[in-house]
Amino acid sequence: MARSTSDPEVAELNAPEIAEDLEDLALSDDYALNPEFVEMVVDAADRGDIARLRELIAALHPADIADLMGFLSSAYREVLAPLLDTDTLADVLSELEGAVREDVLSQVTPEALAEAIGEMESDDAADVVDDLGDEVRGQVLAAMSDVDRASVEASLAYGEETAGRLMQREVVAAPQFWTVGQALDHVRGAGEDLPDLFFDIYVVDPLYKPLGAAQVSRLIKSRLDQPLSEIMEPVTEIPVDMDQEEVAYIFDKYHLISAPVVEAGGRLVGQITVDDIVGVIQEESQEDMLALAGVYDAEKGASIFGVTRSRFWWLLVNLGTAILASSVIGVFQGSIAKLAALAVLNPIAASMGGNAGTQTLTVAVRALATKELNAANLLATVWRETAVGLLNGVAFALVMGLVTLVWFHDPTMAVVAGLAMIINLFAAAVAGILLPLAMEKMGFDPAAATVVFLTTVTDCVGYFSFLGLATLLLLRH
């Protein structure tokens, strides 16, 4: 008998192997979702082959299903979403964000949503409920168990992007007079009531204030009769209203794995673990990078019109500053009419100032975010940046002077181009370091919109110094 995959016995024997093959196929070598796999999903959906779709989804980790949702259009998401079981839906929803999540949320029944939310950790659950429209939110909350609903509502009571939102309410706590053995017995007895995964047992006083933390790995290395108070280590308490960026800074700085979250009176109300922080760090540094380029959150997963609108405003502000800078050129229109070569060289000092200023600005924004720049080294930093600006100004004045001489055979014009370069690279350095410091001082995000102010300064100073000096030195007669 010839081997054939339609032979039921052979097919059965091969079944685990076939599943394995799908898993291999799902991801490319760099652990990103394989485009061919996405093709297979689209094909199966087009054919309406639900059994095949289930098989394909089963081969994916929830994080990859979330990626898949991002790659598909809404019509395909609508086919896939109802095929996810409760646990998978819970995991996938926790992974999704922005417009894609909102879309998937709209494709699941309130009852299925309520069940899935009940399976999530309290921070993820609150996040998802927060994303629901008012009407659906009411239906979902009504369909949830009392305990789940109370937990979600308690999380939502904390402000967005605070420690209270980020924390999970599930913690393991023990009184300080317990021994290692008592703590281990308690954990083994409590079983399912504990967090899925935890790294520390918090030692608390009778008022439930944290006194320290016993690392679980330390716990299992210790003698059973040793008191917890002997093996516990000091903890860094996170106030429940602390901004998540601040929480991430503390985790990164002190290499924390988990930290207790306390309310105003010092009572333990939850914990934050480092795996939540990884996401926050990614988010915050992305935000800075995108804000410097004038791209905002609103854009995530938005439609073409949404993205166009979101970018329009930043570009409109830039148009305003470009027109302002051009009006500086307008002042010297008479000079240009006499000597058109000025219009050719005019953009160079301005462009160099923009680039040099952006270097300084970006370094300052990063240093402020990582707190490497503060009052202790403020003057030294300002001095360093302006010195760098002046030195490069002199260097490029020589280069530019030489280029001008070769290009236009006019020594005076070469001097003008060189002087404009020194002036503008100095101005760029001063603006590049002082603008973000001033924004921070006034309580604004030093990354947002600062580039607009910077290029306004470098364009105006660049045009004014070059055309002004040219008018003075070349066109006096």
Next chain:
Amino acid sequence: MARSTSDPEVAELNAPEIAEDLEDLALSDDYALNPEFVEMVVDAADRGDIARLRELIAALHPADIADLMGFLSSAYREVLAPLLDTDTLADVLSELEGAVREDVLSQVTPEALAEAIGEMESDDAADVVDDLGDEVRGQVLAAMSDVDRASVEASLAYGEETAGRLMQREVVAAPQFWTVGQALDHVRGAGEDLPDLFFDIYVVDPLYKPLGAAQVSRLIKSRLDQPLSEIMEPVTEIPVDMDQEEVAYIFDKYHLISAPVVEAGGRLVGQITVDDIVGVIQEESQEDMLALAGVYDAEKGASIFGVTRSRFWWLLVNLGTAILASSVIGVFQGSIAKLAALAVLNPIAASMGGNAGTQTLTVAVRALATKELNAANLLATVWRETAVGLLNGVAFALVMGLVTLVWFHDPTMAVVAGLAMIINLFAAAVAGILLPLAMEKMGFDPAAATVVFLTTVTDCVGYFSFLGLATLLLLRH
């Protein structure tokens, strides 16, 4: 008797309180080092008051001592470095980076260094040894114990920024036939030979290949007679030569706490924990952000001349492209001589193209780094970005046309300014999305130097379309 702090009895009673006060004083509300505290250190060093310096240092976490080193000049570091005990020196060196670390390394004796390195985790130890000059490295390695030296040399054998460098060689492994109780007994017996902190026990086959991992928190929740194979979960194996950026991507995507590192044959050789990854994520996203602005690693902690030199090259490339763009204006010098107003409006479309292109570019660089952009959604993304470019092009053509009409009362010039805007915002979108994709495809970092190419395109197209159309439509006669 009057209370006085010089009274020895009172002073002793207050001692713990005073130490506590110093700790409070050390950090400001935002957990950054307090500038006043840095002042106190400088004052004590100026007075040569070593006892006071020791007291001040004792109030600081090693991460804060590292920050302090960054704020101080080399002369002060030289006073502080020898005051650190072995454990603190080890922790501080692990925290430091770049030029500041090299400076501190040069201020400690090879013997003290050898001892401190012996206290570090293997990844940190290799990092520090790698930073030493050849001569000192020989002395330090000679002063180390055979075990420590072998461990450092094994780590250094792996390439920089690979999983092999990032991992610690210390792991807890157990055969699959063990029960929970046996694993716990083993850990309690091994005591000090185990890693300080661990989150998983890796279950291995007789060839030491990982079969799964039992989370420590799961372990202590389970019955003692349960086999490890029942509670273990699948692991994501990290090949020892994987790039650290890739490792960070996997940790972030699958929310890993720790992962086994395997060599080519699949044998377990170490583990990477999420606290190492937090640093990598910070580093990699900083690198992208700084690279987009033309700021490079070389600059970290460098002198004014070092920073000037590091930025010089980027600016020189930019000067080249600015001159190239200006030569486009040069082609139309005759047109400008006839109508100087062209020089006034000329920079606007170019500037808008630069800004719009940078938005697109930044979004593309982030999407590539987080693998949200790949072959599966390539065409859709390119289409979306060019559509956004065209839409905003039309919107700003209207705005710019109106502005030109009001400013120069010339309808034809308004049409020229509007058309140039559409053409350049479209070109900016195409360049902004295709340039990073092309860089990635050719194996280059899509963040590095791409902005230079982009602004070359937007400047040249901006100038050419505006001045070209003006010459054609306004100056035909």
